[in-house]
Amino acid sequence: MDKMTPESDDLLLRYIDGTLNPSEKQVTEKNLEQSETLRKRLDQLRSTHLLLRANKLYEPSKNFTQQLMSRLNYDPSRATSFPIRNGIFILVGVLMVVIIASVLVPAGVFDNISTTIDLNQVEISNKYIEKTLPSVSVDGKLMVNIIIIVNLALGWLVLDRAILKPIFQRRLHAGR
Amino acid sequence: MTNDPDHPILDKILAGEQSAYADLVNKYKSYACTIALRILQNRPDAEEAAQDAFIKAYHHLSGFNRESKFSTWLYRIVFNTAISYKRKNRHQFQSIENTVVEYQQEGEGMLERTDKRKYLNAAMARLNEADRTALTLFYLEEFSLEEIASITGMQANTAKVRIHRARLRLADELTSILKQEALTL
Numbered sequence: 001m002d003k004m005t006p007e008s009d010d011l012l013l014r015y016i017d018g019t020l021n022p023s024e025k026q027v028t029e030k031n032l033e034q035s036e037t038l039r040k041r042l043d044q045l046r047s048t049h050l051l052l053r054a055n056k057l058y059e060p061s062k063n064f065t066q067q068l069m070s071r072l073n074y075d076p077s078r079a080t081s082f083p084i085r086n087g088i089f090i091l092v093g094v095l096m097v098v099i100i101a102s103v104l105v106p107a108g109v110f111d112n113i114s115t116t117i118d119l120n121q122v123e124i125s126n127k128y129i130e131k132t133l134p135s136v137s138v139d140g141k142l143m144v145n146i147i148i149i150v151n152l153a154l155g156w157l158v159l160d161r162a163i164l165k166p167i168f169q170r171r172l173h174a175g176r
Numbered sequence: 177m178t179n180d181p182d183h184p185i186l187d188k189i190l191a192g193e194q195s196a197y198a199d200l201v202n203k204y205k206s207y208a209c210t211i212a213l214r215i216l217q218n219r220p221d222a223e224e225a226a227q228d229a230f231i232k233a234y235h236h237l238s239g240f241n242r243e244s245k246f247s248t249w250l251y252r253i254v255f256n257t258a259i260s261y262k263r264k265n266r267h268q269f270q271s272i273e274n275t276v277v278e279y280q281q282e283g284e285g286m287l288e289r290t291d292k293r294k295y296l297n298a299a300m301a302r303l304n305e306a307d308r309t310a311l312t313l314f315y316l317e318e319f320s321l322e323e324i325a326s327i328t329g330m331q332a333n334t335a336k337v338r339i340h341r342a343r344l345r346l347a348d349e350l351t352s353i354l355k356q357e358a359l360t361l
Contacts, residue, residue, distance in 0.1 A: 048347040051296045052315040057206040058213045065201045068227045
């Protein structure tokens with residue numbers, strides 16, 4: 001036997017494990033005597049087997065249990081797993097909107113944009129309210145200013161919850 | 177329900193004796209960290225994943241149906257937690273000082289043993305996580321094929337075949353690494 005086959009590999013592994021029956025063992029030993037390829041393969045498999053057997057259990061650090069018991073009331077499965085990278089993307093998006101709007105408002109781009117919403121034309125209000133409703137005028141500049149303020153608040157929230165908080169939590173766990 | 181010696185400890189914990197959990201942690205921490213280490217190949221991450229798995233197990237203890245041993249259920253959580261850590265940290269660079277090389281205190285033969293283990297770990301790193309874990313559990317000689325299958329989420333027959341194939345593949349990888357090493361010398 002000069003060529004290795006899945007069957008010969010199987011026999012060699014079982015020979016190493018000592019799980020061959022007497023007749024299989026005899027045949028395998030006879031084949032081993034006759035084939036150098038087989039003997040080399042046996043050496044390969046046996047040395048891997050011995051290395052794996054010598055591989056010991058990994059002993060964690062001495063304060064493993066103490067650290068763990070102090071963290072026991074924190075459930076990682078209930079913690080938010082929102083990646084910091086996504087938080088940064090959202091923050092960049094929000095800041096871009098604020099910057100663009102802050103540049104466009106002083107330039108007067110929104111000065112001439114205004115519209116009037118007549119609430120009496122809304123179908124639902126006609127159906128349920130019998131009184132005449134006032135018209136609401138919407139100033140474009142005011143709307144953009146409101147958007148800037150909302151975005152600033154949103155940016156602050158994203159920075160705090162999705163970026164800084166996870167970073168500090170990670171550092172806290174790493175330092176334990 | 178199995179006749180597991182851990183069940184009285186579990187009853188104590190469920191009755192509110194939180195400190196009893198430390199006994200279970202001490203009993204299973206080495207195996208839990210070894211499983212996590214085989215998957216993550218990095219000690220600090222392995223310890224953190226094992227700790228998270230112990231905490232998850234603690235918080236879901238009331239849901240453990242006791243049809244398997246507590247240890248098998250716990251190691252399954254460790255396995256899944258380590259796999260999700262691996263997916264989360266796939267992009268991270270593996271620091272050289274954290275790679276899995278065990279150092280021994282004795283002087284004689286230390287270098288040779290360290291080298292052999294280094295090559296073994298390098299060869300192991302070429303297998304997938306499930307095969308590495310199954311192989312490690314198989315060689316720890318503490319687990320039945322059914323337990324290994326349950327921990328790694330496979331059928332018992334699949335686990336047997338995968339361990340068999342992983343042993344052969346590991347031998348091939350080890351040979352290939354040693355050949356490469358010999359060529360670079």
